[in-house]
Amino acid sequence: KQNIQVAIDGPASAGKSTVAKLVAKRFNYVYCDTGAMYRAITLKAMHNNVDLTDEATIVKMLKQTQISFTPGNPVQHVFVDDTEVTEAIRQPEITNSVSTVASLAGVRKELVNRQREIANQSNIVMDGRDIGTAVLPQAPVKIYLIASVSERAERRYKENIQKGINTPLAQLKKEIEIRDQKDSTRKVSPLTKAQDAVEVDTTSMSIDQVVDEITKIINQTI
Numbered sequence: 001k002q003n004i005q006v007a008i009d010g011p012a013s014a015g016k017s018t019v020a021k022l023v024a025k026r027f028n029y030v031y032c033d034t035g036a037m038y039r040a041i042t043l044k045a046m047h048n049n050v051d052l053t054d055e056a057t058i059v060k061m062l063k064q065t066q067i068s069f070t071p072g073n074p075v076q077h078v079f080v081d082d083t084e085v086t087e088a089i090r091q092p093e094i095t096n097s098v099s100t101v102a103s104l105a106g107v108r109k110e111l112v113n114r115q116r117e118i119a120n121q122s123n124i125v126m127d128g129r130d131i132g133t134a135v136l137p138q139a140p141v142k143i144y145l146i147a148s149v150s151e152r153a154e155r156r157y158k159e160n161i162q163k164g165i166n167t168p169l170a171q172l173k174k175e176i177e178i179r180d181q182k183d184s185t186r187k188v189s190p191l192t193k194a195q196d197a198v199e200v201d202t203t204s205m206s207i208d209q210v211v212d213e214i215t216k217i218i219n220q221t222i
């Protein structure tokens with residue numbers, strides 16, 4: 001029997017991981033945060049002082065790197081080899097560098113393979129930028145989540161404050177725009193809405209409303 005795959009894509013800070021996690025919980029599917037994988041290899045490369053455009057070195061490093069997840073509340077724990085990096089991968093230096101690493105074709109090839117393997121093991125909700133277009137193009141449910149830049153910057157701002165990160169709102173807005181620009185214009189599987197994805201604009205919606213909307217879409221499909 002074919003596993004159910006729910007692909008959730010969209011620009012930075014549109015609420016993908018928050019709602020993807022809740023949707024996964026509601027349906028008892030596995031949740032996979034593909035952004036965390038790009039963040040994890042970016043962190044390792046930075047720790048090892050590797051030039052983030054040095055594709056050969058980063059791909060070689062990635063092939064020898066285990067990236068794993070264990071369940072946790074409110075967030076999954078993320079490990080690079082045996083080191084927990086759950087918080088480290090959310091720091092601003094990583095957030096602002098990850099798109100450079102994510103633009104490397106060899107990195108994407110390796111991570112997409114790993115993501116497909118994960119998706120093959122069970123029913124899954126996977127969030128990212130290219131899940132509906134490249135990783136799981138056959139997914140029966142594809143959601144494209146968007147929200148205004150101001151709304152996304154404000155959400156990120158509130159999240160950051162709780163983590164003790166104090167980047168000013170205006171700067172966050174600029175950083176989000178730059179990251180979206182990089183993610184949408186890279187050569188390999190840029191961020192774009194899959195033709196058959198359902199667009200959900202979350203700008204004036206609560207988290208619960210978004211989860212309900214996606215639940216409805218899934219129930220209509222499966």
Ligand code: C5P
Pocket residue numbers: 012013034035036038039098099100102127128129130131179183
């Ligand atoms: O989702 P998150 O903001 O954690 O993703 C971090 C970055 O990883 C994105 O800005 C993008 O550069 C990259 N990414 C990607 N493809 C994915 C998921 C994330 O290129 N499927």
